Amino acid sequence: MQIVQTSDNWLSKEAVFKHLSELAENTYTDRTVYLAANFKESNSVTPKIAGPVIEAVINEVGSNDTGMVLFRRDEELTVIEPPLPFSMDAITQDQDTLLLEDIFDVPKTIAVVLVRLGRYAVALMEGQELVETKTEGRQMKNRHKAGGSSQRRFERSRERLIRELYDKVCGVSQRIFEPRMHDIDYLFLGGEKHTVNGFKKRCGFIEKFNGKIMSRLINVDEPNSEALKSLSHEIYKSRVRVFKTVR
Structure with missing residues (x-):
């Protein structure tokens, strides 16, 4: 048996449930399987007891920090990786979306840091509403064309400006998030990957979010207002993939 992926899309909450509603109207879903976040690391037995086809798709997709829900219909399976983690496994008959609906309906407090060289945005969200934000641009020098000592001076100056940017974003994040640390459920980071990784290494405050930092990097071209x-639209997107079995 071979598993073939036929589609892969990031969909908004509305688009996800519209897609599932259309499936329910046009086809019969004989089984729904929920897998909690990091199910492989927790040695979940659910993939094995869910059936060989579902297990094969799960092995193809792999474990992640949100978990997934699978809907099996004949030779086709739809896999949805939600924006926030499932906390439990479940196997049910027919199409069951209750746990998926809870992801969107139960309000969460979410911290967000978006950073690119020259600009950043920090936000705190209650459910899908922004409750506090800060965004700012900072001047960054363009690459110097000359060589030798001029180039080295430029590189030192640019490194200093990057450190100052990281420190500024770290300080703003701490000011906004620290009073609510016990309330914050998850932290999302976004921007350019290399810049975000540099920020994480530089900002010790981020370590306090251990276990709450989501691995998905929020896609943003310009961290501004x-x-x-x-x-909210971007954070609450789900990855939806469809697989078919070929025998």
Whole structure:
């Protein structure tokens, strides 16, 4: 038996449930399987007892920090990786979306840090609403064309500006998040990957979110007020993949 992926999309909450509603109207779902976050690391037995086809798809997709829900219909399986983690495994008959609905309906407190060289945005969200934000641009020098000592001076100056940016973002994050640390459920980071990784290494405060930092990097071209307006839409996207079995 071979598993073939036929589609892979990131969908909004509305698009996900529209897709599932259309499936329920047009096809019969004989089994729904929920897997909690990091199910392989927790040695979950659910993949094995869910059936060979579902197990094969699970092995293809792999474990992650949100878990997944699978809907099996004849020779086709739809896999949805939600924006936030499932906390439990479950196997049910027919199409069961209750645990998936809970992801969106139960309000969570979410911290967000978006950073690119030259600009950052920090936000705190209650459910899907922004409750506190801060965004700012900082001047960054362009690459110097000359060589020798001029190039080295440019590189030292640029490194200093990057450190100052990281320290500024770290300080703003601490000011906004620290009073609510016990309330915050998850932290999302976004921007350019290399810059975000540098920020994580530089900002010791981020270590306090151990176990709460989501691995998905939020895609943002410019961390500004316009990006914050669409932040909830971006964070609450789910990855939806469809697989078919070929015998």
